[in-house]
Every structure is written in structure tokens, then in C-alpha cells.
Amino acid sequence: MAKDITKTSKSDAEWKAELTPEQYRVMRQAGTEAPFSGAYDQSWEAGVYHCAGCGHALFDSESKFNAGCGWPSFHSELDEANIVQRPDFAHGMTRIELLCRNCDAHLGHIFPDGPPPTGMRYCINSVSLEFRPADAPGGDEAPTESE
Numbered sequence: 001m002a003k004d005i006t007k008t009s010k011s012d013a014e015w016k017a018e019l020t021p022e023q024y025r026v027m028r029q030a031g032t033e034a035p036f037s038g039a040y041d042q043s044w045e046a047g048v049y050h051c052a053g054c055g056h057a058l059f060d061s062e063s064k065f066n067a068g069c070g071w072p073s074f075h076s077e078l079d080e081a082n083i084v085q086r087p088d089f090a091h092g093m094t095r096i097e098l099l100c101r102n103c104d105a106h107l108g109h110i111f112p113d114g115p116p117p118t119g120m121r122y123c124i125n126s127v128s129l130e131f132r133p134a135d136a137p138g139g140d141e142a143p144t145e146s147e
């Protein structure tokens with residue numbers, strides 16, 4: 001894997017100014033939104049879910065399924081998403097944390113109890129996501145690069 005991809009790199013203060021308090025708590029401090037509270041938990045529109053921090057495309061709505069756990073769940077990530085998986089031993093559990101490849105935002109966790117074809121469940125916080133409907137004008141344009 002190439003290490004010289006352009007990453008979104010911001011200071012803690014910059015993230016704090018840019019994100020909502022809830023987004024900051026989840027995305028930068030590995031928090032978790034309350035189950036069944038998120039905007040995308042029961043959202044089934046066609047489109048693509050992007051990272052709310054940097055706009056990096058993460059999941060297609062076709063891979064979304066109703067896991068009944070209270071958070072948006074996906075069985076697959078987009079090939080280009082290249083989501084980072086990192087062991088997380090917080091709260092006395094061993095889980096795999098998911099992080100945005102581009103801006104290191106905490107997205108959620110992945111569990112091996114999902115449906116076919118992967119058998120995986122990407123359990124993602126709604127506040128870490130930004131949904132872009134498939135039929136939105138300019139929906140396919142590249143995200144604006146930030147310095």
C-alpha cells in the first residue's frame with residue numbers, strides 16, 4: 001500500500017471548530033452515538049455514504065442492511081474506501097475499530113456476524129457519515145481538496 005497518498009490532516013482545534021460536538025466526540029474521540037438515534041439507522045435511499053470529516057467515499061447504499069442493532073450497518077465497503085481496521089481493547093472487549101483512511105476519523109466497529117456475501121457487519125455511527133443521494137446533481141464530483 002502506498003504511503004504517500006494525500007491525507008486530510010487537521011489539528012485537534014481545527015476539527016473541534018469544524019465538527020458538531022457529537023461528531024467530534026465520536027469521530028475524534030472514538031465515541032459512540034446512542035443506538036437508534038442516528039439519522040441513517042433506518043435510511044434506505046440509494047446513494048453513497050461518505051466520511052463526514054473529509055468526504056471520502058466509504059459505503060454504497062446497496063451494501064446497507066437492517067441489523068436491528070440501532071446503527072447503520074453495511075456488509076461491504078467500497079473498494080476505494082480502503083477503511084483502516086485497528087484492534088480496540090477499550091471497555092474490556094476486543095473489537096476491531098474502523099477508521100477513515102483519509103482523515104483517521106473513528107467510524108465504528110466491524111463484527112463477523114453480518115450477512116452474505118462477506119459475513120461481516122460494519123457497524124457505523126450515523127454522525128461519522130454524510131449521505132449523498134444517487135440522483136443529486138454533482139453527486140459524482142470529486143470532494144473539494146482541503147489544504
Ligand SMILES: [Zn+2]
Nearest residue numbers: 051054100103
Ligand atoms: Zn475521513
